[in-house]
Amino acid sequence: MKLLVIWRLLTVGGVNAGWRNRAIFFKKHGIDIEFLYCKDLGGLHMMKDVAAVYVTKDEKEIHHLLEYNHYDAVIVVDTNQAYKWLSQTNSRRPILIEARTPEIIKLKRNLEGFDKVNPVKFVVPSEHQRRVLSILVKHNSPIEVIYNGVDTSFFRKLPEDQIDMMADPIVSNKKIVAYIGRLDQRKNxxxxxxxxxxVQSERDDIEFWVIGGDQSKDRIKFENQRDKQQLNEFIKWFPVIPYQQMPHLYAKIKQSGGCTIATTKGESFGNTFIEAMACGVPVVAPNVSSIPEIVVHKKTGYLFRENNIKEAAESIYTILDDPFLYEHLSNAAIQRVNNHFSISQCATKYIDMLHNVMKES
Structure with a gap:
């Protein structure tokens, strides 16, 4: 089987991390994937070593790909331009739509024109996202929930002698609280x-790391506010960390006795949660959207009420100040990923769905 995945943005984010993991697993099971993006926002390095990647908006090039590369199916991820391209070709291949955008207004925009291509199935990464999508499509539309999977042979608890301590970020003697992801309004x-x-006003044994955000629209605003609030030393920012270094990053957080922190207003899934958990790092996050499907409160991390700054800080202190609780959370997090979010489980479900789609087409 040969698939084309179309998404407009080649980022170092959860969508591409999820598809990178799937592509590697699929290849072992006789399924080749190629990727078509409209724009590279710094994610090429994480995809080019696993599959063929095309980055173009040129309609002639795109039509050529669709006509002559003999794809058995096409998967469109939140890219409404793709419906026009696909409707202009003569192929009868099945088309699936992945609806990943958590904001309903943006999701509605990304779905504009999907009826031109008669998708055989919608795929979403969480039950929460199924509920969001069901508002916008017909009540009998086939919607399949398939969680993102993480490669637990790559994201795992590293032995101390295998951690790359010389690569950025360099650790100090403080406990690390890490924010990982874009710097934009939704990530908050x-x-x-x-x-x-x-936390700075209450503790002197903690430091924050911000990982990523090099291509984010709010990066200058973030820099200015960090400086204005005199947080430059307390919040260390690493705009670019290669994807291949992420297990070492999580290992450093765990070695310090730290955790990750999310402040997002909403997620359709959240790959950084399962990556951190797979490496034994507890997660602190708001109790919103799909997050409770991933992070179990007081078992693999702590969930705080949305916008409750004090509760978020207290959750961090609870995890960092109790070594026995920390190890319990760490071990439970690893176990939860192994049981629910391993790439072998999630990608196998995706493969089974694809085979069923091909039989019915």
């Missing part, structure tokens, strides 16, 4: 600064 970096400011 302003709330992160409020939490960090509160």
């Amino acid at each position: 970096w302003k709330q992160l600064l409020k939490i960090a400011k509160l």
